[in-house]
Amino acid sequence: MTTFAGKKVLVTGSSSGIGQAQIRAFRKAGANVIGVDLHSGTETDFVCDLSVLTEVESIAKSIGSIDILCNTAGILDQYCTLENTSAVLWDHVLKTNLYSMFYLIQQFLPKMKAQKSGVIINMASIAGLVAGGGGIAYTASKHAIVGLTKQLAIDEAKSGIQVLGIAPGAIDTPMNARDFTENDGQMAKWVANETPAKRWATADEVAELTLFLASPKASYMTGAIVPIDGGWTAQ
Numbered sequence: 001m002t003t004f005a006g007k008k009v010l011v012t013g014s015s016s017g018i019g020q021a022q023i024r025a026f027r028k029a030g031a032n033v034i035g036v037d038l039h040s041g042t043e044t045d046f047v048c049d050l051s052v053l054t055e056v057e058s059i060a061k062s063i064g065s066i067d068i069l070c071n072t073a074g075i076l077d078q079y080c081t082l083e084n085t086s087a088v089l090w091d092h093v094l095k096t097n098l099y100s101m102f103y104l105i106q107q108f109l110p111k112m113k114a115q116k117s118g119v120i121i122n123m124a125s126i127a128g129l130v131a132g133g134g135g136i137a138y139t140a141s142k143h144a145i146v147g148l149t150k151q152l153a154i155d156e157a158k159s160g161i162q163v164l165g166i167a168p169g170a171i172d173t174p175m176n177a178r179d180f181t182e183n184d185g186q187m188a189k190w191v192a193n194e195t196p197a198k199r200w201a202t203a204d205e206v207a208e209l210t211l212f213l214a215s216p217k218a219s220y221m222t223g224a225i226v227p228i229d230g231g232w233t234a235q
Contacts, residue, residue, distance in 0.1 A: 002215040004031035008066045009214075010108070012050060012100065013073030015041030017173030018123065021203035022070055022210050029211060034063055037073065050100035051092075060107035065115065068214050069108055071101040072123045076175060080135040090137045097141035101148065109161070116160045119214045122149045124165040126229050133169075146225050153223030162222045164213050169229025172200040197230030 009026045013019030014035025023043040026033045035043040036050065036059060046059045050073055074097045077089060101122055112118025127133030128142030146165060153163035170176075170191045179187040192199050209228055212218055227233050 002029060002211065002217065004029040007031045007068060009033045009068040009070065010036065010063060010066045011070040011072055012036045012104070014043045015039045017175055018168070018171065018203045018206045019072040021207035022072060025204070025207040025211055050103065051095035053103050056100070056103040056107060065111040066108055067117070068119045068121070069104060070121045070210060071104060073100060074123060077135040077138040080137065082136045085136050093137035094141050097138070098144050098148070101145065105152065109156070112161050113159045118161045120152070120161065120163045121210060121213055122163070122165045124149065124167045124225055126167050126169045126227060126232055129167055129225065129227065129233050149225060150223050157222050162219070164221060165225040166206060166209060166213070167225050167227045167229065168201070168206055169227070169232040170195055170200040171203060171206060173203050195230040195232055196235065199230065201228060201230065
C-alpha cells in the first residue's frame with residue numbers, strides 16, 4: 001500500500017458517503033486528514049457551508065497549507081427537468097457543487113504553488129460526461145466541474161500541481177438511498193441492470209481510486225477525468 005505519512009489532506013463531504021470513505025482510506029494510509037462538511041459527523045473536523053465564500057476563507061485560514069485537496073461535497077437535484085427547476089434550486093445546486101470547488105481551490109492553490117507541489121481531485125460524475133445521470137442543474141454543475149478540472153490542470157501543470165477528476169456512476173451512498181427504498185427499490189434494480197457490471201459500487205471503491213490518483217504512482221496524470229462506473233459510459 002502507498003503510504004501518505006507526512007501528507008496533509010483536506011476532504012469535503014466528510015460526514016457520509018464517498019467523502020467519509022476517502023477520509024478513512026487516507027487515514028489508514030498514514031495521512032493527516034481534515035474533514036469538512038455542512039453537517040457534523042465522526043470524520044468532520046470543520047462544519048462549514050462551502051457555498052459561502054466568507055466561511056471558506058475562514059476555515060482555509062485555520063487549516064493553513066495542504067498537500068492534497070479532495071473536493072467531494074455535492075448534492076443531487078432529484079432529476080428535475082428545466083421546467084421543474086426553480087431559480088432557487090438551480091442556484092443552490094451550482095453553488096454547492098461548483099462554487100464550493102472554486103472557492104476552495106482559490107484559497108489553497110497559492111499555497112500549493114508556493115510548495116511547488118499539490119494534488120487536487122474534483123468529484124465529477126458520469127453526469128459530467130453524458131446526460132441522463134441527473135437533472136438539469138446537477139448535470140450542468142458536473143459538466144462545469146469537468147471543464148474546471150481540465151482547464152486548471154493545463155494552467156497549473158507547470159507549477160507542479162496535478163488536477164484530476166473522478167466520474168462515479170452508480171455508487172451506493174446515503175445520497176442515493178431513495179433509489180433503494182422507494183417503490184421497493186425498483187430504481188436501484190433498474191440502474192444495476194442497465195450497468196454492464198450489473199451492480200452498484202461502494203464508496204470504498206471510489207476511495208481506493210482516490211488514493212491511487214493522489215499517489216506518486218499517478219504523477220504523470222493530470223487533466224484526466226477517470227470514470228468509475230461499471231462500464232456505463234462505454235455503452
